[in-house]
Each structure stands twice: as C-alpha cells, then as structure tokens.
Amino acid sequence: MEYRELGRTGEKVSVIGMGCWGLGLSRDKREWIREIATLQRGIELGMNLIDTAERYSSGRSEELVGEAVKDCRDDVFIATKVAPPNLHYDAVIRACKDSIKRLGVSYIDLYQIHWPDPGVPIEDTMSAMEKLVQDGLVRYIGVSNFSASETDAARAALAKNEIASNQVEYALTNRSVEGDILPYCVGEKITLIAYSPLAHGHITRSITGDILQKYDMTPAQAMLNWVTRNEQVVAIPKAGNIRHQEENASSIGVRFSAADYERISSG
Numbered sequence: 001m002e003y004r005e006l007g008r009t010g011e012k013v014s015v016i017g018m019g020c021w022g023l024g025l026s027r028d029k030r031e032w033i034r035e036i037a038t039l040q041r042g043i044e045l046g047m048n049l050i051d052t053a054e055r056y057s058s059g060r061s062e063e064l065v066g067e068a069v070k071d072c073r074d075d076v077f078i079a080t081k082v083a084p085p086n087l088h089y090d091a092v093i094r095a096c097k098d099s100i101k102r103l104g105v106s107y108i109d110l111y112q113i114h115w116p117d118p119g120v121p122i123e124d125t126m127s128a129m130e131k132l133v134q135d136g137l138v139r140y141i142g143v144s145n146f147s148a149s150e151t152d153a154a155r156a157a158l159a160k161n162e163i164a165s166n167q168v169e170y171a172l173t174n175r176s177v178e179g180d181i182l183p184y185c186v187g188e189k190i191t192l193i194a195y196s197p198l199a200h201g202h203i204t205r206s207i208t209g210d211i212l213q214k215y216d217m218t219p220a221q222a223m224l225n226w227v228t229r230n231e232q233v234v235a236i237p238k239a240g241n242i243r244h245q246e247e248n249a250s251s252i253g254v255r256f257s258a259a260d261y262e263r264i265s266s267g
C-alpha cells in the first residue's frame with residue numbers, strides 16, 4: 001500500500017481507503033460479521049483510512065467500524081461525518097460525542113461536514129469543530145461536498161485549525177471536480193478524498209483490454225489507479241467482500257505511462 005499526507009497534517013493515509021456506506025444496512029447479523037471481516041482484511045493489507053458517517057445505516061456503520069478496529073485502533077485513521085441538520089454549535093458537539101460512542105473510541109481522526117448547509121452560519125459549525133479539536137475529541141477537520149468557494153469560507157471561519165480534506169465524488173466516469181475543486185485542493189494542499197471512485201459499482205468498459213493486460217489490472221483496479229494519479233487524491237471505494245477488498249488494495253502497485261493515462265482519460 002502507498003500512503004499520502006492528509007492535507008498539511010503530517011499524517012499518512014492510505015491512497016486506497018475503505019468506504020463504509022451501507023455497512024450494517026442488513027438486519028442479518030451474519031452479514032455484519034462478513035462486513036467486519038472485510039474491513040479487517042483491508043486493515044491487514046494496509047488500508048488505514050476508513051470512512052463512515054453518522055448517517056450511514058442510522059449509526060450502525062460506525063458501530064461496525066468500531067467493532068472492526070477494536071484491537072487496532074491506533075493503526076487506523078477513522079474519518080466520520082456530521083450531517084445537516086446537526087451543523088449548529090451544540091448539535092455538532094452532541095453529534096460528535098454520539099459518533100465517538102458508537103465507534104467505541106476516545107477520538108475521531110478526521111471529522112467532516114457531510115454537506116454544506118447555507119442555512120447555518122459556517123462560523124457556528126467551525127467554532128464547534130475547533131472546540132472538539134481543543135478538547136481532544138477530534139484530531140483534524142474536513143469538509144465534504146464543498147465547492148472551492150465554500151471551502152474558502154470554511155477556512156476563513158477557522159481561528160487555529162486548517163481544513164485537511166474535501167471529500168467529493170470523483171471517478172473516471174464523473175470528472176466534474178476537475179473544473180475547480182481539484183485545482184483548488186492541489187493549490188492549497190488540501191487532500192481530495194474521492195468518493196464513489198468505482199461509480200457505485202458501474203465499472204466502466206471504456207478501458208481497453210490491451211491496457212488492462214499490459215498492467216495486469218481488472219477494470220475496477222484501473223479505475224482506482226486512474227483516480228489516484230494526482231498526488232493530492234486518495235480514494236475510498238466500498239468493497240462488499242474480501243475478494244473485492246484485496247483487488248482494490250492491490251490496484252496501485254504500478255502506474256500507467258503518461259500516454260496510457262491520456263488514452264484512458266480520453267475514453
């Protein structure tokens with residue numbers, strides 16, 4: 001596994017992390033056991049970045065992440081999210097404590113605002129985020145689904161801390177962030193965490209067989225390799241089973257030549 005610095009934090013996170021949307025959605029506890037084992041296999045393979053949210057499966061995703069990391073808490077980097085309508089000061093503090101409880105940990109590595117809410121002053125949310133950092137409940141602050149100008153406003157609302165990351169949708173089949181969010185992140189040294197990097201499982205057929213053969217990759221591996229080409233990007237695919245987790249973990253051992261990267265990009 002390769003690692004990249006998250007923002008300017010000095011922390012190393014895996015270039016391929018693990019998305020946890022949908023974990024715990026099933027009521028079948030055997031399914032939960034499989035989901036925990038899939039996460040643990042990823043951790044064994046060096047995938048230290050784990051992304052969840054208070055919203056996912058009404059908190060059960062966080063509970064399953066907590067179960068998966070209970071014997072290796074310090075080896076992983078847990079990212080979770082606070083969602084509207086919890087962006088007012090008191091609600092942020094409460095939501096964070098609830099997430100910490102469900103995760104069964106004493107701190108969250110990266111606490112992200114899940115979506116911007118123009119109805120709540122960003123200063124209100126950010127002062128709560130800084131209080132959480134000051135109290136040792138959160139290590140770093142991130143945003144998600146923020147435009148470049150919304151990220152600017154969030155940074156301006158912080159007195160002591162920086163925005164480490166912006167989590168946005170980015171895949172070979174959805175490149176809209178290349179317009180202004182990616183250049184902004186690169187310029188400001190903010191990590192772009194690419195969500196849905198496998199296009200929600202709609203694996204593209206646009207990458208030709210000769211390229212896949214040359215690099216010995218599956219189409220899903222090629223998508224992950226492509227999306228993490230830029231040094232400022234890490235990706236958080238969601239694998240539902242150990243085979244997919246292993247495939248995703250071994251997607252970045254080699255890199256496409258510049259010419260092949262261009263061919264893939266132009267589809």
Ligand code: NAP
Pocket residue numbers: 018019020021022051052114144145167168194195196197198199200201202203220221236237238239240241243244245247248
């Ligand atoms: P994704 O990672 O793009 O795609 C997941 C799908 O890809 C699943 O159907 C999975 O199937 C399949 N898959 C995984 N590995 C594969 C492989 N090696 N070969 C073939 N298929 C494979 O979609 P996502 O879950 O939407 O996004 C990933 C994560 O991003 C989420 O879990 C969440 O943490 C985050 N996210 C954040 C936001 C936000 O607003 N911040 C929004 C959406 C997602 P199996 O289940 O069969 O493995």
